[in-house]
Amino acid sequence: xxxxxxxxxxxxxxxxxxxxARDCLPSEPELCLALGVSRTTVRTILAHMAESxxxxxxxxxxxxxxxxxxxxxxxxxxxxxxxxIIERSFMRLLLAQGVEPGTHITEVELAREIGVGTGSLRxxxxxxxxxxxxxxxxxxxxxxxxxxxxxxxxLTEIREMFELRSALAFVELGxxxxxxxxxxxxxxxxxGFADAIALRYVDFSELDERFHRLIHNASRNRFIVDFYxxxxxIFHYHYQWNKADGRERNAVAVNEHLAYIDALKSRDRAxxxxxxxxxLKSARATLLRSLPRTVV
Amino acid sequence: xxxxxxxxxxxxxxxxxxxxARDCLPSEPELCLALGVSRTTVRTILAHMAESxxxxxxxxxxxxxxxxxxxxxxxxxxxxxxxxIIERSFMRLLLAQGVEPGTHITEVELAREIGVGTGSLRxxxxxxxxxxxxxxxxxxxxxxxxxxxxxxxxLTEIREMFELRSALAFVELGxxxxxxxxxxxxxxxxxGFADAIALRYVDFSELDERFHRLIHNASRNRFIVDFYxxxxxIFHYHYQWNKADGRERNAVAVNEHLAYIDALKSRDRAxxxxxxxxxLKSARATLLRSLPRTVV
DNA sequence: AAAATGTTTTTTTAGGATAAAAGACAATAC
DNA sequence: GTATTGTCTTTTATCCTAAAAAAACATTTT
Numbered sequence: 001x002x003x004x005x006x007x008x009x010x011x012x013x014x015x016x017x018x019x020x021a022r023d024c025l026p027s028e029p030e031l032c033l034a035l036g037v038s039r040t041t042v043r044t045i046l047a048h049m050a051e052s053x054x055x056x057x058x059x060x061x062x063x064x065x066x067x068x069x070x071x072x073x074x075x076x077x078x079x080x081x082x083x084x085i086i087e088r089s090f091m092r093l094l095l096a097q098g099v100e101p102g103t104h105i106t107e108v109e110l111a112r113e114i115g116v117g118t119g120s121l122r123x124x125x126x127x128x129x130x131x132x133x134x135x136x137x138x139x140x141x142x143x144x145x146x147x148x149x150x151x152x153x154x155l156t157e158i159r160e161m162f163e164l165r166s167a168l169a170f171v172e173l174g175x176x177x178x179x180x181x182x183x184x185x186x187x188x189x190x191x192g193f194a195d196a197i198a199l200r201y202v203d204f205s206e207l208d209e210r211f212h213r214l215i216h217n218a219s220r221n222r223f224i225v226d227f228y229x230x231x232x233x234i235f236h237y238h239y240q241w242n243k244a245d246g247r248e249r250n251a252v253a254v255n256e257h258l259a260y261i262d263a264l265k266s267r268d269r270a271x272x273x274x275x276x277x278x279x280l281k282s283a284r285a286t287l288l289r290s291l292p293r294t295v296v
Numbered sequence: 297x298x299x300x301x302x303x304x305x306x307x308x309x310x311x312x313x314x315x316x317a318r319d320c321l322p323s324e325p326e327l328c329l330a331l332g333v334s335r336t337t338v339r340t341i342l343a344h345m346a347e348s349x350x351x352x353x354x355x356x357x358x359x360x361x362x363x364x365x366x367x368x369x370x371x372x373x374x375x376x377x378x379x380x381i382i383e384r385s386f387m388r389l390l391l392a393q394g395v396e397p398g399t400h401i402t403e404v405e406l407a408r409e410i411g412v413g414t415g416s417l418r419x420x421x422x423x424x425x426x427x428x429x430x431x432x433x434x435x436x437x438x439x440x441x442x443x444x445x446x447x448x449x450x451l452t453e454i455r456e457m458f459e460l461r462s463a464l465a466f467v468e469l470g471x472x473x474x475x476x477x478x479x480x481x482x483x484x485x486x487x488g489f490a491d492a493i494a495l496r497y498v499d500f501s502e503l504d505e506r507f508h509r510l511i512h513n514a515s516r517n518r519f520i521v522d523f524y525x526x527x528x529x530i531f532h533y534h535y536q537w538n539k540a541d542g543r544e545r546n547a548v549a550v551n552e553h554l555a556y557i558d559a560l561k562s563r564d565r566a567x568x569x570x571x572x573x574x575x576l577k578s579a580r581a582t583l584l585r586s587l588p589r590t591v592v
Numbered sequence: 593a594a595a596a597t598g599t600t601t602t603t604t605t606a607g608g609a610t611a612a613a614a615g616a617c618a619a620t621a622c
Numbered sequence: 623g624t625a626t627t628g629t630c631t632t633t634t635a636t637c638c639t640a641a642a643a644a645a646a647c648a649t650t651t652t
Binding site (some may be wrong): 002003004005006007008037038039040041044059060106107108 | 633634639640641642643644645650651652
């Protein structure tokens with residue numbers, strides 16, 4: 001097979017949504033900007049819409065013939081790129097399903113199971129191997145190390161080491177650093193969350209990630225910043241499938257963050273150390289508590 | 297094209313070397329063991345040797361007909377796997393040639409330059425990106441960040457953090473741990489090096505790597521252990537092309553290692569901290585001193 | 593003349609084809 | 623009966639190719 005047409009399908013769906021609010025479409029270059037794709041793709045979309053009888057397309061006139069229905073959209077499964085499909089399927093396998101540590105698997109087998117080409121899968125596995133959850137074995141085999149208690153402990157050990165160092169580097173930032181402004185903005189966001197926590201608790205993980213990234217950036221060390229990718233991905237997927245006591249957990253985290261922000265603003269290294277360690281300790285406890293039951 | 301036959305060519309050369317000392321070859325399974333390849337490959341080698349008139353092969357008899365000459369061996373360039381060629385070419389480009397920070401390059405271009413398929417190259421680049429020296433850009437482009445002073449400082453910052461922690465973990469290892477035995481063996485090796493340093497100073501980098509890996513392993517943290525891969529690769533290639541004052545540098549390092557080993561054996565955390573930091577500080581200085589002249 | 597459209601060329605991507613290498617099983621020799 | 627060889631099947635690594643998407647160029651419309 002050849003390259004998948006997810007760019008086209010996604011843009012097509014977005015274009016249909018766009019059409020719902022208007023009775024004709026703008027010029028091709030304008031559509032390129034609006035949809036974020038090339039003109040080639042825009043023209044493919046227009047041709048497809050004309051063929052489906054949604055618009056009449058003749059040169060510059062692109063008139064809507066009928067209201068686009070639910071059946072005109074490409075289904076959700078088709079609009080995902082192989083990379084997205086792989087990441088989701090793989091993380092589900094790893095975190096939600098909980099693969100036994102030590103399980104071996106071949107690329108071809110996994111590719112067939114997920115329904116993608118071996119090339120895309122291999123690329124993902126190589127990229128993913130730096131997360132320390134899989135290992136390349138001779139003869140193109142991969143070993144799942146499992147999302148174990150050991151993994152969680154090793155991950156949090158590095159996280160605590162890096163974040164404390166970053167937090168202390170944060171304190172040393174000059175008065176003029178934009179990070180202080182960003183920190184203030186985040187404090188406000190956190191306060192907002194504390195009020196509406198019950199309603200929007202799922203969105204908190206996004207704010208959480210931004211908050212910790214802001215701190216890690218203060219280290220001005222690419223290895224520390226990059227390492228947060230590992231943490232962010234694990235937490236993102238892990239919490240997505242373990243929402244059990246998310247509400248209470250996030251309420252606690254918001255308060256810890258606020259104390260942490262307060263400490264940072266005080267520029268007091270001892271206070272920062274205390275607040276940072278307190279928050280990371282509770283984050284570690286949460287992670288450990290929600291480990292898959294199958295592992296020791 | 298298809299899979300390269302580097303396994304065959306390498307094994308063929310090794311088999312020729314084997315034949316020089318004997319007048320006939322052993323059984324196929326024995327050759328498999330001796331050469332570390334499958335019987336399929338062994339049989340391909342035997343067939344090739346028979347065709348070249350080096351041996352007469354009939355069932356179990358594999359009699360040498362003539363002394364293998366220099367022309368019978370596959371040339372050095374053909375026996376390297378694409379992965380090896382890529383790694384070497386790329387590191388030369390990066391460290392020896394010194395690419396300007398911010399240089400962009402496409403996969404196809406680089407693949408053509410090195411003379412390998414884009415697939416192999418892409419695989420390498422993805423794996424290599426975790427070293428923090430390159431970055432993937434949209435549209436299959438890659439950006440070289442350059443082997444700059446900043447990179448060296450960021451790298452050594454993490455190294456020092458990780459190694460000190462590992463060294464202190466080493467001290468806590470139980471009396472029965474095999475690491476202590478390994479440490480003793482290494483001490484002996486180091487003493488040997490101190491005597492013959494002038495002759496074998498190039499081999500020291502191998503011992504150096506094993507020594508530091510032994511310490512890092514004590515951390516029992518996969519992220520710390522894995523990170524040493526980055527350091528080892530950088531140092532390996534970097535020193536390979538900057539042998540200027542290798543002799544003196546290694547003499548100093550051997551002595552620092554001996555002091556470091558002594559401190560570890562004393563189980564005295566303060567002494568370990570001092571010895572570890574002293575050695576890492578001088579390693580950092582050496583690295584900084586030998587940075588490409590082109591960068592600031 | 594400026595902007596849009598029509599057409600062609602280049603680049604990217606994902607998957608597959610193919611030879612290399614490994615492995616499995618059957619047949620044979622010692 | 624065990625070790626070795628002959629033959630066949632499976633798996634792997636690499637490169638190639640088709641389609642998708644972007645980009646460039648030419649033409650037309652307002």
